[in-house]
Structures are given as C-alpha cells and as structure tokens.
Amino acid sequence: MTAVTTRSGADTAVYVFAVSRECDPAVLEGLAGHGEGGPVRSLLAGSLTAVVQDVPAAGFSESVLQQRLSDREELERCVRAHHGVVTALAAAVPTVPLPLATLYLGEERARTALGDREPRFRAALDRITGRVEWGVKVYALPEPAAPAGPGTTAERPAPVAVTAAGPASPSPGAGRAYLDRIRGRQQARQVRYDTALRTAEEVDAALRRHVVAGRRLRLHGPETDGERRTQVLNAAYLAERGADRELAAAIEPFRRDPGLRIEVTGPWVPYSFTHEGGDG
Template sequence: MMERSGEASETNAVYVYAVCRADEEPSLGGLTGVSGDEPVRSLSIGSLTAIVQTVRAADFTDEVWQERLTDENELELYARAHHEVVSAVAARFPTVPLPLATLYNGDERAGLALANESPRFRTALKRIAHHAEWGVKVYAPVAQSAARRAPEERPAEPGDRARPAPGAGRAYLERKRNLQSQREQRQADSLRVADAVDADVSRIAAASRRLRPHGSGAAGGQRVQVLNATYLVAEHRAAELALLAAGLRERTGAEIEVSGPWVPYSFVGEV
C-alpha cells in the first residue's frame, strides 16, 4: 500500500516506517531500512516521534511499485527491511507501524500529515503499550486412519451382479449416510473446540481478532485449520498464555500452535 502527500519530489521522498512515543532519542544506528543510501532517523511530530528515511523518489513511483508487487522475492526484501526497522523501535517504545511504502514529499509534508493523525496515534499507542500480538491456530484432528475406518465392501464377483444380496442397496446407502454423519460430527466438534480455545484465550487478552482459516494446503499435509486468530496480550501475561495453551491441548486433544510475540500490527487500527 502506498500513501502520498502530494507528488514526490524529483529526487527524494520521505519514507515513514512508524510512529512511536519515545521518552528519549531512539537509537537507530545499524538500521539500513529499505535504502542503504541514507540513515534511518527520527522526525519529531509534537510529543510523538516518526521513524523515517530519505529515499530516492524514483524508486517508489506508482509504476515502479506496481511492478515490484509482482516480484515476490523483491517485495519480500522490502517487507523484511520495513519490519526490521519497526521491530527495532517497538522493542524499546510503544510503536504504531505504518503500511509498507508510506511516502511524503519532504519532512515538512510528512510532519503535517502525521500531526493531523496524532489523536489516532495516541489512542493506538495507549492501547498497545506493554502488549504484544500473539497468533493462535487450531487444527482439526487428522482423519481416522484406514485401519480404523469401516471395512470396505468385498469386490463383487462377476456372477454376483445378477444376484445382489437382499438389502445390499439399503445397507450401502446406510453406510454412506453414517460416514457423512461422522464427518459432519467431527467438523462440528472441531468448531466447538475452536470456539472454546478462542473464548479461553480472549479472557486473558486485551483484544482479539479472528481471521479467515487457511486452506488445508497452507496448513500443511492433511491438517484442517479451524481457528486462525490473533490476540493482544499484556507482556506480564505471556507465561500465562503458554500455560493456557498447554492446558487446552491436554483438555481438548486438539493441535494448537502459538506464535509470537509480534509487533501488534493487527491492533493499531487503520493509520
């Protein structure tokens, strides 16, 4: 996503990574950002601080950026560089990350535009201070092994086709209905587990978001993801989250993955 304030200058633009509430000058040495030509630096916007870098405007025109979006490898390099700067600052101060490729035409334009959004920044910073984002994923149990499935029918002999066993058709349909009922029951049970996990984790979280579950291919193998959620958790409750996840695994028998702590991208709102 690219945001601009007016047209970028012919030579340089100001790339904004994040806005933070810093009680001291951020130490940004060693960070190269998306461009190694100029240092990553701070820009005062009243009581808040923006983390910015001067970049070549020609590297971020709409045409260049749209082309970059089609190159996964290059786009990943920019995303990693952006995240590295945000993470370094967030490790020390409450930080609101801005979208990738947020650009303004000079420090003055950047300062004015960001200052206009300062109430929203302050609200977000207050919300996420001393909190981190944690991801929780729940997977449905793998389907029963072939050894535990209902035995398959004996292949029909050529002569059998003329002499079907009495009630064979009804028995086949009944087996099909039973299998369908079992699948539906497993799905319902998995969704109940997902809801229970979400409810328990939400009790220790300041905020939560349920995301669209990934498909089985993205989940890996034959696993089916039934919960893909992210939670804003206070730093002092991180150990409690780990213990809760372990207890939920034991109690439900579900496969539960916990990842984090992350910069709380999901809980800073649209800025």
C-alpha cells in the same frame, strides 16, 4: 499501501516505518531499512517522532511498487526490511507501525499527514504500552486412517459378480451398505468439524479472560502441507508483557484433544491493535 506519484524535481520520497512518542537516535544506528535508501532516521511530527528513510521516488512509485510487491521474493524482502526497523524501535519504546509502503513526497507532507493523525497515534500508543501481541491458530485434524490389518483392502464400491453371460448387477444390499458407509463417514467428518468449532470458541473464551483485547482474523483455507487440517480459529490477542505463562496455562487443557492442533506465535509488536476497533 500509500505510494507516491513522482513528478518533476521529486527525486526522493519519505518512507515512514512507525511512530512513537520519542526515539533515541542510538536505536536507529546501523538499521538497514530498504537497501536502496538513505540512513534510517527520525522525523518530528507534531509532538511525536516518526522513523523514516529517504528512498528514490522512482523506485517507489505506485506502478513500480505494484510490480515489486507482486513478486514473492521482492515482497518478502520489503516486508523483512520494514519489520526489521519496526521491531528494533518497538524493543526500545512503544511503537505504532505504519502499513508497508507508506510514503510521502517530502518531509513537510509527511509531517502534515502524520500530524493530522496525532490524536489517533496517541490513543494507540496508550493502548499498547507495556503490551504485546500473541497469535493463536486452531486447526481441526482429519480422523486418523484405520490401520490396515491382514487381508484388508481400501474402501471400494460393492463388488459386481461376473457370470458366463456377463457382469451381473451388484446386489441391492451390498450397494446400500456401501452408500451407508460413505454417508456415515461424511457425517462423522461433519461432527468432528462442528466439535472443533465449538472447542475453538472455548479456546477463545479462555484466552480472553487473561488478555486486554482480542481480534478474530480471517480464516485461512485448507492447509496444503499434506495434513489436510482445517483452520477453525485465527486470532490475535493483546496481552500484558510477561503474561506468557497465564496464556500457556489457559491453552494447555485443549492441547490434549487429539482432534485439534493449536499453534501459538509471539510475542509480536501489536500490529493488530494499533487502530480503533481492536477488540472483536
């Protein structure tokens, strides 16, 4: 996030959504951008074109932005506004999206800052032209619970015998059997997790044979949707436009594994590959 610091006389800031080699003004017609800003428009920056919007500087200062983006609803609104403009532009021309809340005080500052990065923007545009991003997430699923049969009960510690003199200690054999069952289940869970990790590596290797580049992203924590699934792969792949069937075929054999769930999203604007070091 690049925020502006307001100063006397600076009533507006230039919000930059993305950079492209060129932009047909008709593409930008009707784009809302941020509701409190002016029309979405183009701005020449060296030999490239930036898509920008004039916004009130007071509403986009660093302190105000920190407050706005800490609110979930406001953050979602800002993200949707940003992504909407980027997606519309990317549907027409190769596009390098800029981070959310990239702002400059005035057109000249914007031109200078973007012009200084022109070689990097051009390299990124060369890298993503004709290509899209796909997201792939692989989850390890918990072992299905054994169906309860007639007369069965949930797992519980070994029963304690009760006599007239009071409760007696559980028999050593029963306690040992209970602990063995617990250890066995822990070991089984670890084996399932290790197997899922190895399979996730195989999924990644299979996909990389059909894509231009791939990036491993930070794994998310345990899901809170009630499934108790554990993420073992979170990756983005840069593929030629139209490679959908090849990627689906590469993943299909792994979908048969009952211990895994694979989620594929896309195609997206190649956010993950518009900077150096996109393969990893």
